[in-house]
Amino acid sequence: MARVVVDVMPKPEILDPQGQAVAGALHRLGVAGVTDVRQGKHFELEVDDAVDDDTLHRIAGSLLANPVIEDWRVTRA
Amino acid sequence: MARVVVDVMPKPEILDPQGQAVAGALHRLGVAGVTDVRQGKHFELEVDDAVDDDTLHRIAGSLLANPVIEDWRVTRA
Numbered sequence: 001m002a003r004v005v006v007d008v009m010p011k012p013e014i015l016d017p018q019g020q021a022v023a024g025a026l027h028r029l030g031v032a033g034v035t036d037v038r039q040g041k042h043f044e045l046e047v048d049d050a051v052d053d054d055t056l057h058r059i060a061g062s063l064l065a066n067p068v069i070e071d072w073r074v075t076r077a
Numbered sequence: 078m079a080r081v082v083v084d085v086m087p088k089p090e091i092l093d094p095q096g097q098a099v100a101g102a103l104h105r106l107g108v109a110g111v112t113d114v115r116q117g118k119h120f121e122l123e124v125d126d127a128v129d130d131d132t133l134h135r136i137a138g139s140l141l142a143n144p145v146i147e148d149w150r151v152t153r154a
Contacts, residue, residue, distance in 0.1 A: 009121065035125070063099065063103065
């Protein structure tokens with residue numbers, strides 16, 4: 001059994017209203033020094049050792065992320 | 078300027094319907110070997126070098142995460 005982490009982020013050229021809302025809230029609350037916030041998704045999967053990296057990338061790119069607007073990174077933890 | 082990553086996950090004792098939906102979808106699509114999925118949030122912040130770790134933890138625990146139901150991890154990338 002292995003733990004796999006998949007991080008999914010909006011592509012750089014895609015607007016990120018959630019991240020912008022957080023950045024705006026920080027500014028209004030008086031937190032200085034945070035110039036940009038991007039928000040994405042973080043998945044933690046428990047997978048059998050038999051599941052190979054190709055399968056993990058297929059899962060990430062077809063189910064966890066929308067490849068039109070999102071990038072993803074698969075990490076074995 | 079530094080990049081800071083904040084990962085926010087539902088606490089282990091909290092139900093995670095989004096993660097369960099993904100796990101169920103994987104099973105229905107015939108992907109074997111994934112036994113559990115938990116879904117959380119992934120933030121990437123651009124911060125000035127003057128922002129210290131205490132401030133980052135305060136931001137994470139008060140704005141990015143709900144400490145009643147979520148755990149968070151702050152990482153300088």
